[in-house]
Amino acid sequence: MSSATALTPVRIAPNNPVFDLPVIVGIEEGLFAAAGLDVRFSATYADREKDNAQTPFMGRLKEQLFDCGGADSYNVCEWASIDRLERGNREGKLAALRAAVAAQAILSFDDALQTPRDMIDVPVMVQELTGSHYTTIQMLESACGAGHVKIENGGLPYARYQALKSGKARAIAVMEPFISLLVKEGAHIIAASFYRGGEVIAPELTPEQRRAYYEAENKAVDMINADFYKYAHHVAASAKGALAPHELSRAFVHYKHVDYYSEELFTRAYDWMKARGMSDGHSEHIALVVG
Numbered sequence: 001m002s003s004a005t006a007l008t009p010v011r012i013a014p015n016n017p018v019f020d021l022p023v024i025v026g027i028e029e030g031l032f033a034a035a036g037l038d039v040r041f042s043a044t045y046a047d048r049e050k051d052n053a054q055t056p057f058m059g060r061l062k063e064q065l066f067d068c069g070g071a072d073s074y075n076v077c078e079w080a081s082i083d084r085l086e087r088g089n090r091e092g093k094l095a096a097l098r099a100a101v102a103a104q105a106i107l108s109f110d111d112a113l114q115t116p117r118d119m120i121d122v123p124v125m126v127q128e129l130t131g132s133h134y135t136t137i138q139m140l141e142s143a144c145g146a147g148h149v150k151i152e153n154g155g156l157p158y159a160r161y162q163a164l165k166s167g168k169a170r171a172i173a174v175m176e177p178f179i180s181l182l183v184k185e186g187a188h189i190i191a192a193s194f195y196r197g198g199e200v201i202a203p204e205l206t207p208e209q210r211r212a213y214y215e216a217e218n219k220a221v222d223m224i225n226a227d228f229y230k231y232a233h234h235v236a237a238s239a240k241g242a243l244a245p246h247e248l249s250r251a252f253v254h255y256k257h258v259d260y261y262s263e264e265l266f267t268r269a270y271d272w273m274k275a276r277g278m279s280d281g282h283s284e285h286i287a288l289v290v291g
Contacts, residue, residue, distance in 0.1 A: 007038035008209055013062035013071035014041050014048050016157065017234045018176045018253055019197060020075070022099040024234050026220040035212040042071040045237070049156070066090065072202040075100075077131030078269055079278070081198030085286045086279060091203050094266070095210060095289040097259045098197040099221050103252040104135040105179045105192035107164065108171040116143035116191045123152035125160050125169040129278070131195060132160075132173040137276070139191040158238065177236050179252045181243040192252070198261060201289070210289065218257040225255060261288055 010032070012023055023039065026032045032039035042065050050061075065071040067090050075098040076084065085092050106116075106124055113122060119140055126132040133151060140149045152169065154160045161178045163169040164187065171190065174182070183189065201210065224231055232245035235253070266288060273279040 005036065007033060007036055009038045009040070010073065010205070010209070010213060011040060011042040011065075011071045013065040013074035014043055014045055015062060015075050015197075016175065017045065017238060018102055019098060019100045021224060021231060021234055022217045022220040022255060025223055025231055026216050029220065029223060031216040031219045032213070035216040037209065037212055037216065039213070039216075049158070063088070066092065066200065066202075072205060073199060075197045075199050077134060077195060077197045078265075079134045079273055080130055081200050082266070082270055082273060082286060083129055083278065084200065091287075092200050093203055093287045093289050094198050094261055095201040096199040096214065097261055097265075098199050099217055099255050099258050101194055101196055101254050101256060102175050103179065103192045103194050104132050104139075104173050104175050105252065106136060106139060106171055106173050106190040107179065107182045107187045108190060109164065109187050110170050113171055113190055114188070116140055119171065119190065120144045120148045121150055122170060123150040125152045125154040125163055125172040127155060127157075127160070128153045131175070131197065132157075134278075135193045135195055136173045139193050158240070176253050177239045177243050177248055180247060180249045181239050183249075184243065184247060196259075199258070203287070214258045221255045221257055263288065 014020060017024065027039055043061055048061050062071070062074045062076070063084055066074055067088050069090065078097070081094050085094060113119060116139060124136050126136050136151065137149055154163055154169070154172065157174045157178050160169065160172040160174055161182065164172045164182065228250060229246060232248050236243050236245040236248050270279065
């Protein structure tokens with residue numbers, strides 16, 4: 001590409017670095033620029049860490065940035081991507097399943113809590129209407145019964161980590177790097193579930209720009225898989241120095257090429273949400289990008 005050719009700006013609202021790693025690597029390694037895109041984060045991770053809102057939609061930075069036009073895209077768990085598009089003020093599209101395949105794990109220091117069946121009527125601290133919330137319900141419903149799954153609303157992952165360490169919470173659901181950190185510090189895993197998230201995008205991005213973006217992101221995935229620990233410091237940074245990059249386990253996150261979000265997958269997720277009162281039923285507000 002000629003250096004005189006203007007790059008198309010694409011602004012990303014930051015999520016947890018474990019989910020954003022392919023974007024971070026794509027920027028660092030110049031993969032987006034080579035594809036004709038000027039991809040940048042519309043806020044810093046320090047800005048995100050100031051976000052103490054427990055109510056996710058209008059209180060969280062990434063949803064605010066997208067809703068006001070300050071970001072063109074962000075990734076969030078599959079179910080939350082549906083929820084945010086239903087409730088948002090700005091039109092958006094659910095474009096793809098993100099490149100990060102990550103675990104949420106329920107952890108505790110309490111020896112009485114060892115298996116999902118031990119969690120009957122025991123509160124699990126999550127951030128409401130995020131991946132930690134939805135996956136906790138899915139992990140515990142069959143073992144405990146829907147009426148015995150207890151959710152305690154908490155903040156961002158580091159706040160939940162502190163709550164478990166201080167004894168404020170008996171059990172929490174978190175992703176990396178906090179799974180590796182808590183296991184290092186003597187906690188044990190009660191249950192874990194892998195899931196993917198949805199890429200929410202602004203409708204202004206053209207099909208050609210979307211394809212260029214995802215092709216560059218897929219190249220970043222290949223680089224991560226070839227040498228994960230070259231980039232692991234980005235994920236470990238959320239632990240604020242308590243976990244060295246080489247201590248991050250490969251067991252609880254991996255990366256694959258982006259997949260487009262099918263109507264079948266959407267319907268399954270949407271029906272699950274509606275059955276639990278997590279949707280207002282206005283799926284006409286949600287546009288899927290196919291291919």
